[in-house]
Every structure is written in structure tokens, then in C-alpha cells.
Amino acid sequence: MAFGGGTSHLPQRTSRAGSSPGSQAKAPTRVARKEATRQQILAATIEAIADGGLADLTLTKITDRAEVSRGLVNFHFDSKEQLLVETLEFLTLEYLASWKRALERAGADAGDRLLALVQNDFHPSICNRKKVAVWFAFRGESKSRPTYLEVCNRADGEFTTTIVGLLETLKSEGGYRFDAIRAAHGLGALIEGLWLDCLMYPQAFRRNEAIATTMEVLTALMPKHFKDWRETDEREAASA
Amino acid sequence: MAFGGGTSHLPQRTSRAGSSPGSQAKAPTRVARKEATRQQILAATIEAIADGGLADLTLTKITDRAEVSRGLVNFHFDSKEQLLVETLEFLTLEYLASWKRALERAGADAGDRLLALVQNDFHPSICNRKKVAVWFAFRGESKSRPTYLEVCNRADGEFTTTIVGLLETLKSEGGYRFDAIRAAHGLGALIEGLWLDCLMYPQAFRRNEAIATTMEVLTALMPKHFKDWRETDEREAASA
DNA sequence: GTTGGTTGATCAAACGTTCAGCCAATAACA
DNA sequence: TGTTATTGGCTGAACGTTTGATCAACCAAC
Numbered sequence: 422m423a424f425g426g427g428t429s430h431l432p433q434r435t436s437r438a439g440s441s442p443g444s445q446a447k448a449p450t451r452v453a454r455k456e457a458t459r460q461q462i463l464a465a466t467i468e469a470i471a472d473g474g475l476a477d478l479t480l481t482k483i484t485d486r487a488e489v490s491r492g493l494v495n496f497h498f499d500s501k502e503q504l505l506v507e508t509l510e511f512l513t514l515e516y517l518a519s520w521k522r523a524l525e526r527a528g529a530d531a532g533d534r535l536l537a538l539v540q541n542d543f544h545p546s547i548c549n550r551k552k553v554a555v556w557f558a559f560r561g562e563s564k565s566r567p568t569y570l571e572v573c574n575r576a577d578g579e580f581t582t583t584i585v586g587l588l589e590t591l592k593s594e595g596g597y598r599f600d601a602i603r604a605a606h607g608l609g610a611l612i613e614g615l616w617l618d619c620l621m622y623p624q625a626f627r628r629n630e631a632i633a634t635t636m637e638v639l640t641a642l643m644p645k646h647f648k649d650w651r652e653t654d655e656r657e658a659a660s661a
Numbered sequence: 662m663a664f665g666g667g668t669s670h671l672p673q674r675t676s677r678a679g680s681s682p683g684s685q686a687k688a689p690t691r692v693a694r695k696e697a698t699r700q701q702i703l704a705a706t707i708e709a710i711a712d713g714g715l716a717d718l719t720l721t722k723i724t725d726r727a728e729v730s731r732g733l734v735n736f737h738f739d740s741k742e743q744l745l746v747e748t749l750e751f752l753t754l755e756y757l758a759s760w761k762r763a764l765e766r767a768g769a770d771a772g773d774r775l776l777a778l779v780q781n782d783f784h785p786s787i788c789n790r791k792k793v794a795v796w797f798a799f800r801g802e803s804k805s806r807p808t809y810l811e812v813c814n815r816a817d818g819e820f821t822t823t824i825v826g827l828l829e830t831l832k833s834e835g836g837y838r839f840d841a842i843r844a845a846h847g848l849g850a851l852i853e854g855l856w857l858d859c860l861m862y863p864q865a866f867r868r869n870e871a872i873a874t875t876m877e878v879l880t881a882l883m884p885k886h887f888k889d890w891r892e893t894d895e896r897e898a899a900s901a
Numbered sequence: 902g903t904t905g906g907t908t909g910a911t912c913a914a915a916c917g918t919t920c921a922g923c924c925a926a927t928a929a930c931a
Numbered sequence: 932t933g934t935t936a937t938t939g940g941c942t943g944a945a946c947g948t949t950t951g952a953t954c955a956a957c958c959a960a961c
Contacts, residue, residue, distance in 0.1 A: 450926085450927095451925090451926055451927070451938090451939075451940075454926095454940080455939090455940060458940080458941085471804065472804070472805055473805050474801075474802040474804070474805035474806065475715070475716045475801065475802065476715045476716045476718070476802055477805070478716070479915080479916065479917085480916080480917065480918090481915090481916085489941080489942090490941065490942045490943060491917095491918095491942080491943065491944095492918080492919075492920085492941080492942065492943065492944095493940085493941060493942075494917090494918095495917080495918060495919075496940070496941070497940095500917080500918080501916095501917065501918090550804065554801075554804035554805075557797065557800055557801045558801040558802065558804075559801070560797055560801060560857065560860070560861070561714075561715065561794075561797045561798040561799070561800060561801025561802065562714040562715065562716055562798065562801065563860065563861065564711065564712070564714070564790065564794035564798075564860060565711075565712055565713050565714035565717070565794075566714065570861065573861060574861060574862070577861070599877075603870065603873070603874055603877070606858065606870075606874065607851065607855075607874040607875075607877070607878065609854065610851055610853075610854025610855045610857065610858055610874070611847065611850055611851045611854055612854070613850075613853075613854040613857055614849065614850025614851055614852070614853040614854035614855075614857075615847075615850045615854075617800065617850065617853055617854075618846065618850055620800070620803065620804060621800070621803065621810060621813060621814060621817070622814070630843065630846075633843070634843055634846065634847040634850070635847075637839075637843070637847070638847065638878060638881075641878075641881040641882065642881065690960090691904095691905075691906075691959090691960055691961075694906080694960095695905090695906065698906080698907085719949080719950065719951085720950080720951065720952090721949090721950085721951095729907075729908090730907060730908045730909060731908080731909065731910095731951095732907080732908065732909070732910095732952080732953075732954085733906085733907060733908075734951090734952095735951080735952060735953075736906070736907075737906095740951075740952080741950095741951060741952090
């Protein structure tokens with residue numbers, strides 16, 4: 422006899438965040454709760470991938486972590502596959518927002534802006550083992566899943582375009598002679614390779630080492646601009 | 662009624678390679694056939710991962726591709742997991758053998774040796790989308806599978822050590838001032854980042870571009886040695 | 902005659918998905 | 932404002948499928 426008895430219907434789950442900061446509203450509206458649950462599932466998915474990998478990921482692992490029922494994922498997302506795509510999109514948008522914010526804070530000077538991008542890329546909120554593991558888990562599957570590839574490349578593309586623009590500005594400012602597009606791709610590759618180090622050698626990896634390595638390349642390329650990037654770095658750190 | 666009837670027992674499968682080139686032996690010994698089948702399964706695993714990913718990999722996909730029966734994998738390998746580890750080890754050893762051979766061919770000069778390593782890393786037999794996809798599929802899972810991580814790092818470690826040695830030789834030859842360890846890690850990161858490009862942008866990726874990018878960094882670091890690496894490159898190509 | 906690589910049916914476990922049922926939040930009405 | 936009907940986010944048992952693994956049977960090589 423199939424009658425599903427929801428014995429404990431948990432009216433409110435452990436609140437994840439206090440919604441809008443200014444409001445002391447004690448009654449979370451229905452749509453707000455729905456969205457919160459969705460985010461909870463996405464967050465649980467990221468953590469599940471981070472410590473179990475994509476290959477052995479199951480909906481049960483996700484729902485256990487999110488503390489929701491098994492069937493809920495298919496209510497919020499059409500399928501497991503769809504959930505994964507949206508998870509990847511979430512990460513992508515988060516990264517995009519992060520470097521755009523860093524760019525805003527950096528001001529107008531191209532050198533400052535490029536430095537800000539590099540520092541952002543190795544900021545703990547971006548370059549930590551959990552996030553990097555998830556990132557590379559998706560990349561590792563991207564040959565067989567064109568959707569993953571597309572989402573990744575959309576993000577990468579915009580970033581690279583921005584870097585090319587900055588390099589071209591710096592190039593004409595300093596009268597340097599290098600191929601901006603090639604340099605941008607090389608810089609991007611170097612950064613991703615260093616992220617991979619964060620994944621593969623977690624205990625040896627040093628954020629500042631990675632920044633130093635990247636900046637050393639930039640200094641070699643544009644000595645007039647980045648001769649004293651360390652001072653800028655410290656000035657930034659002091660004002661933070 | 663359980664009686665397994667092997668209806669078509671295929672006495673010999675489509676031969677993969679003619680074993681030793683000099684021998685016209687038409688009777689492949691039993692142990693040789695066993696080993697050949699093992700290799701066939703490993704090769705099929707690599708291809709299955711390359712175009713289906715690690716997440717959706719099943720033994721059926723592997724055995725279909727290898728044209729062997731379903732149960733055979735568990736005869737040659739203890740488990741699916743064990744098969745995957747051995748597949749990764751196979752790739753690792755293949756890569757190791759490749760760059761050691763390149764090193765031998767390069768002779769004694771440290772500059773030639775370093776150039777040879779770079780060229781080997783972007784040789785079609787190493788840097789192609791299939792291999793790179795498999796490589797990154799394993800890396801993407803390496804946080805949750807310490808065994809994968811260990812196998813990858815064992816290979817990487819030896820490579821990096823070799824690079825450090827070469828950089829230190831070049832450094833004292835040219836009187837350069839750079840941190841050899843940091844430079845080696847940066848070079849390694851750059852190369853892996855460029856491999857990732859091969860995976861993510863298959864149509865835009867150009868092997869020679871990647872080599873040029875890498876060599877430009879090396880030239881910036883050690884101008885006396887790599888000012889004219891292109892000529893060396895062409896000389897190599899002409900003699901090949 | 903014996904060994905040992907290979908087969909394919911078979912198994913239990915686990916998977917993604919579905920869906921009838923449930924109840925708090927909301928809307929409709931008084 | 933107080934009461935009732937409706938909605939909709941959520942639950943968990945159930946379903947059909949597929950998974951990795953096992954093993955008795957088989958036969959070519961020894």
C-alpha cells in the first residue's frame with residue numbers, strides 16, 4: 422500500500438543566511454524559501470563533488486548533505502545532468518563577478534588593473550582546493566560534455582578578452598614589443614597551471630609564491646610597469 | 662537454467678600490432694596473447710574515457726570497444742577501480758618514457774635538452790586531445806582519489822626535478838639571476854595550462870603557438886641561450 | 902589429459918526518476 | 932479580523948534500469 426507519510430515536515434530548516442541584511446522579517450516568504458533550498462542544493466553539490474568527485478556523485482550524497490529529501494532535486498532541477506550544468510554555471514558566474522569586482526576596485530590604471538586580476542585569481546575565495554577541485558572535475562569531463570565545455574569557455578573567453586585589452590594598453594604605454602594575444606593566452610595558461618598546483622600539491626602550494634611567479638613573468642614582459650609590484654601589493658594589503 | 666555457452670570463441674582477435682617487428686612468428690604464445698588482451702583492454706579504457714568521460718564510464722563500454730566479453734575485465738584486473746589506476750599508470754609511464762627518450766636524443770647541452778623537453782611536451786604523441794582529455798579526467802578526480810593524485814605526482818615530480826637541474830646548469834652557464842625552483846614550477850604550470858588549452862579550444866589550439874609561447878618565457882629568462890631557438894628547431898626538423 | 906584465458910548468464914546493490922500524499926503558507930471569502 | 936479553500940514546496944516509498952562482480956561452462960593451447 423503506497424501512502425507516503427511525511428512524518429516530520431520540518432517547517433523551517435536551519436537558516437542558511439538571514440536573507441536581506443536590513444530586514445528583520447521573521448516570516449520568510451514561500452518563494453524566498455524555495456530559492457534558498459535551491460541554493461542549498463547547489464552548495465551541497467559543490468561540496469559533494471569536492472570531496473567525492475564527479476564520477477561517484479549520486480543524488481543521495483547531495484541530498485544527504487543538503488539535508489533535504491531524495492526526491493527534491495528532481496523538483497528543483499529537471500535531472501541530475503541539469504543540476505550539474507547549473508552548478509557549473511553558478512561557479513562560473515561567481516568567478517566572473519569576483520574579477521569584475523576586483524577590476525572596479527582597481528581603478529583606471531591598466532597596470533593596477535592587471536595586478537588586481539592576478540591577485541584576485543589567487544585570492545583564497547577563488548583559489549582554494551575545494552573550488553579548484555570542482556572546477557577541474559568539470560573540465561576533466563568537458564570533452565565528452567559539450568555543455569560543460571561551452572560554459573567554461575564562455576567564462577574564459579571574457580576573461581581573456583579583458584586581459585588582451587589590458588596588455589595592449591600597457592604595451593603602447595611602455596613601447597613594449599610582444600604579441601598581446603599570445604601573451605594573454607600564456608598568462609591564462611600559467612594561471613590555470615598554478616591552480617592545478619593548488620589541487621595537486623595542496624601542502625606545498627603557496628598563494629604568494631603563485632602570485633610571485635605570475636608577476637615575474639609580467640615583469641619580464643613589461644619591466645617599466647611591474648618593476649615594483651611588490652610595493653603596490655603591500656600598499657594594497659595595508660589599506661585592506 | 663544456468664549454463665554458459667561460449668558460442669563464438671574467437672581463437673584470435675584482430676591483431677593490434679605485429680608483436681616484435683623482426684619476428685614472423687605465426688603462433689602467438691599463450692602468455693603473449695594474455696598480455697596482448699590486457700593491453701587491448703587498457704587501450705579501450707583510454708579511448709572510452711576520452712570520448713565518454715570518467716563519470717559515465719562502464720565496464721560494458723570498455724569491453725564493447727575492446728571486443729572482449731563482459732567478464733574479462735575482472736579476470737585481468739581485480740576491479741574497475743584497479744583497472745583505472747593501471748590505466749593512469751600506463752599513461753604516466755608512457756609519458757615518462759617519452760621525455761626520457763627525448764632527453765637522450767638531445768645530447769649533453771643543457772639548452773638543447775630543455776628545448777627537447779618542451780618540444781616533446783607538445784609533440785602530437787603527447788599533446789593531443791584524446792590523451793589530454795584522459796589526463797585531465799584523472800586529475801579532475803584526484804582530490805577524492807589519493808591514488809590518482811599519487812600516481813600523477815610521482816610522474817610530475819621526476820619531471821620537475823629534471824627541469825630544476827637543467828635550469829640550474831643554464832643559470833650558472835649564463836650568469837642569470839632567477840630562482841630555479843620557482844622557474845621550474847612556473848614552466849611546468851605553463852605547460853599544463855597550455856595542455857588544457859588543447860583540451861578546451863581544440864580548433865584554436867596550435868602546437869607551434871604553444872611551443873613559441875613557452876620558449877618566449879624561456880628566452881626572457883635566459884636570453885643568451887634561447888635567443889635563436891627557432892633555428893635550432895628548424896635544424897631539428899630538417900634532420901628528422 | 903590438464904591448464905588457463907575467455908565467455909555470457911546471473912546476482913545483489915545502487916542508481917535516477919516518479920508520484921501520491923502531506924502540511925505550512927497563501928489567498929479567498931465572510 | 933477570523934475562518935475556510937487552495938496552492939505549492941517537500942517527502943519518502945516504489946519502480947524499472949543499470950551497474951560491477953561472480954562463476955560454471957567451454958575450448959584452444961600446452
